[in-house]
Structure formats: C-alpha cells, structure tokens
Amino acid sequence: MIDYEYVKDVVVSVKEIFMKTVKDSEVHYKGLFNIVTDCDIAVQKLITNKLKEKYPDIEMIAEELDQDRIVDKNKSYFVLDPIDGTINFRYGLNHSAISLGYVEKGQVVYGIVYNPYNDEIFEGYVGKGAFLNGKRIYGNKTNTLEESVVGFGIAPFNKDSAKELFDTVYRIFMKSLEIRRLGAASLDMCYVACGRLDAYIEKDLKIWDIAAGYLIAKESDIEVLNYSGKQFDTIQHSGVIVANKNLVKELLDTM
Numbered sequence: 001m002i003d004y005e006y007v008k009d010v011v012v013s014v015k016e017i018f019m020k021t022v023k024d025s026e027v028h029y030k031g032l033f034n035i036v037t038d039c040d041i042a043v044q045k046l047i048t049n050k051l052k053e054k055y056p057d058i059e060m061i062a063e064e065l066d067q068d069r070i071v072d073k074n075k076s077y078f079v080l081d082p083i084d085g086t087i088n089f090r091y092g093l094n095h096s097a098i099s100l101g102y103v104e105k106g107q108v109v110y111g112i113v114y115n116p117y118n119d120e121i122f123e124g125y126v127g128k129g130a131f132l133n134g135k136r137i138y139g140n141k142t143n144t145l146e147e148s149v150v151g152f153g154i155a156p157f158n159k160d161s162a163k164e165l166f167d168t169v170y171r172i173f174m175k176s177l178e179i180r181r182l183g184a185a186s187l188d189m190c191y192v193a194c195g196r197l198d199a200y201i202e203k204d205l206k207i208w209d210i211a212a213g214y215l216i217a218k219e220s221d222i223e224v225l226n227y228s229g230k231q232f233d234t235i236q237h238s239g240v241i242v243a244n245k246n247l248v249k250e251l252l253d254t255m
Contacts, residue, residue, distance in 0.1 A: 002055070002102055004110055008121065010050045011098050014043045014082075015116040018089070018096070037083070037090060043098060044082035051078055062208060076104045081208040084113075085184030087156065094118075099186035101211030111212030113186045122190040124216035130193050137194040139222040143246045145175040145254065148198035151188045152181055155204050165203055171254050172201075185240075189213030192242045193220035199243035199251055203227050210240055223248050 017039050028036050044062050051060065059077035078100060083089050085096035094117040102110040113122040122137075124130045130137050142148045152169050154162060173179045180197065182188055185205055191197040193216045217224050225231065227239025229252045243251050 002110065004123075004125070006054060007051070007100070007102070007110070008112055008123070010047055011100055011112055011114050012116075012121065013050070014046055014098060015119075017042055017046075018083075018116040037086060039089065040083045040086060044080060047080060047082065047098070047100070074105060076102070078102055079108075079208050079211040081186065081206075084186040084209060088183045093183070095182055095187065096184055097187050099208065099212045101215065103211065108211050108215040111215035113190050113212050113216060115187060122193065122212075122216050124193075124212070124219040126215060126219070128219070130216045130219035132190075132194050137220050139193055139217070139220045139244050140195045140198050141244060141246060142198045145172065145247065145250050146177065148176050148247060149178045149180060150176050150251075151191065151197045151200040152179060153183070153185050153188060153200070153202035153205075154181070158204050161203055168201075168255050172251070175250075175254055185209045186213040189217045189224075189240070189242050192222055193217045199241070199247055201227070201239070201241050201251070201255070203239040205239055207238075210238070213242075214240070217242050221245075 020039070048060050048062060051058070059075060060080060061077055062080040062082065081099040083096050084099045089096040097113050097115045099113050101108045107126065109126040111124040120132060122130070122132055150172050154165050169179060185202055186209060188197065188200045189210065190213055192200050214224050223243055223245055225241045225248070227241060229241060241248070241251065
C-alpha cells in the first residue's frame with residue numbers, strides 16, 4: 001500500500017528548486033525547440049531517489065530518464081514529469097508544475113500536480129474524488145461552447161502539426177467564449193477539473209504529461225478522451241480531449 005502523504009511530501013519538498021532564477025548556462029537543448037534545464041534534472045533526481053528509498057521495487061518512468069521504455073501493465077510504477085511547462089519555468093512565468101502519477105495494473109490510482117509558485121496541490125484518488133489543497137473539486141457544467149473557455153496546447157518541438165492544430169483552434173475560437181494557451185498540460189487538465197477552464201485539447205502528449213492530470217480530471221466528473229475522441233489509454237503517449245459531458249459532442253463536431 002502506497003503512503004500518499006509521504007508521496008505528497010516528497011513532491012512538495014522540491015519547491016525551493018523552483019524559486020531559483022534559471023541561468024543561461026543551466027539551459028540545454030535535447031532536441032530542436034526542446035529545452036531541459038538543470039532544475040528539471042535536479043527535481044527528477046530528488047523525487048526519484050526519495051521514492052526509491054521507500055519503494056525500491058516500484059519502477060519510475062520519467063521524462064528525463066527513459067522516454068522509450070516499454071511499460072509492463074502488470075507492474076506498478078510512478079510516472080513523473082519533473083517540470084511540466086519548462087519554457088514557462090525558464091522564462092519565469094510562474095506557471096509550471098510537478099506531475100506525478102502512480103499506476104497499478106495499467107490504472108492510474110493516484111495523481112498529484114503541484115504548482116510551487118502558489119502552493120496549489122491538486123490530487124486525485126481513484127474512486128474517491130479530486131481535491132485542491134484538500135478541498136473536493138468538480139468541473140464546470142457548462143452546456144455549450146458559446147459559454148466556454150477552452151484551453152489548448154501544442155509542443156514547440158512538433159511544429160509539423162501546428163497548422164492543423166491552429167485550424168482546429170480557430171474553429172473552436174469562433175464558437176467559444178474564449179481560448180487560452182497556458183503552457184503546462186498537467187495544470188490545464190487540473191484547471192478543467194476545478195472549473196478554471198471548461199475544456200482542454202492537445203494532440204501530442206507523453207504519458208508523464210497526462211497520467212496525474214487524467215485521474216484528477218476523471219475524479220472531478222470530467223470526460224477524458226484521446227484526441228480522436230476514443231477511450232483514453234493511460235499507458236500510451238496520446239493527445240487528449242478534456243471536457244464535461246455536456247461539451248464533448250459539440251467539441252468533437254467542431255474539431
């Protein structure tokens with residue numbers, strides 16, 4: 001049995017790293033338009049080491065560790081994005097988060113997304129609800145796109161898909177109240193879960209981006225589908241459509 005309070009304490013313990021100014025010498029390119037900072041590595045190392053100390057038999061899948069690992073659905077593992085929203089972090093926009101999910105037999109059973117800048121801790125427990133700083137949260141019951149604020153994301157290193165996505169976003173914008181691009185998928189999913197957004201879409205995400213946010217959104221009575229509108233597989237890299245049940249059909253028809 002996992003001690004979720006211990007896991008939460010481990011995640012929150014990295015706050016001090018987030019509060020430091022990022023120097024140019026601490027920013028590195030791991031691919032075209034794709035940066036990593038020394039802080040990403042430091043956060044990942046700290047969290048990984050502390051979890052391994054207590055749970056040596058539980059595997060870790062993390063963004064800066066092994067991006068192509070084959071997942072055994074019969075095993076338990078943690079899924080970590082040490083800094084979701086690295087470009088926000090690099091530029092001091094204060095909208096980044098640690099995202100950590102815990103998976104058993106292919107099912108996310110616990111998720112935590114922590115924004116250290118405002119000390120907001122989003123958590124989801126399978127079958128038990130979603131919470132923000134300990135208070136139960138639910139998504140909005142908005143009925144139409146016309147009255148909805150829709151978030152979207154796009155990977156800066158995958159510019160080949162930009163034209164198609166921006167065409168989709170244009171269609172959504174023309175039908176919706178407003179759109180937002182905030183730059184941290186885990187937080188965007190949590191914002192749908194607590195009613196700060198009515199929906200969120202992104203075509204190209206990795207398991208560490210969405211494992212925790214997926215559960216938090218689901219436990220707040222929000223639908224989470226893959227980008228094609230099909231059942232979401234939490235084990236695979238995938239795009240997402242996150243919206244309440246009232247909006248899903250209109251959103252899919254617009255996309």
